[in-house]
Amino acid sequence: MKVYIGADHRGFEFKEKIVKIVDELGSDAIDLGTYNETVSCDYPQIAYKVASQVAKSKDSRGILVCMSGIGQAIAANKVKGAYAVLCYNVTAAQLSRQHNNANVLVLSSKFVKAADLRKIIFVWLNTKFEGGRHLRRVNQIKKIEKGLKLI
Numbered sequence: 001m002k003v004y005i006g007a008d009h010r011g012f013e014f015k016e017k018i019v020k021i022v023d024e025l026g027s028d029a030i031d032l033g034t035y036n037e038t039v040s041c042d043y044p045q046i047a048y049k050v051a052s053q054v055a056k057s058k059d060s061r062g063i064l065v066c067m068s069g070i071g072q073a074i075a076a077n078k079v080k081g082a083y084a085v086l087c088y089n090v091t092a093a094q095l096s097r098q099h100n101n102a103n104v105l106v107l108s109s110k111f112v113k114a115a116d117l118r119k120i121i122f123v124w125l126n127t128k129f130e131g132g133r134h135l136r137r138v139n140q141i142k143k144i145e146k147g148l149k150l151i
Helices: 009-024 043-056 070-076 090-098 114-126 133-145
Strands: 002-007 028-031 060-066 084-086 104-108
Touching: 002 009, 002 043, 009 028, 009 060, 009 104, 009 114, 043 060, 043 070, 043 104, 060 070, 060 114, 070 084, 070 104, 084 090, 090 114, 104 114
Parallel strands: 002 028, 002 060, 060 104, 084 104
Antiparallel strands: none
């Protein structure tokens, strides 16, 4: 599986670790930047690059990092076909796949411990979408994305 990875300058250090973890776990890590932690950059540009690749690449995922993760998640969710989730722990990562079929994981370099990265990423990459009642809800999200009314 291809995993597109990106971070702003505040997430650069985590991104470097994440690229190695993803490769070690057997997926194809594709680093979309930033490539420097000393030069400030705009996280929406990174989120757009990663989310766009995920949305157009079947069977791929994305991982984004910034200080809080909040801005990356907001920006990535503006890309049609990208379903970004901000996860601070393993349980949230697991549920985001099981219940929401999320395809972009967003992490915080401030609120996630570096020691937890491997476990969070492993669980997120290896958890399957349950479907069932969750599929109905995911399909409702897709209707909203298309501008259709739910009610």
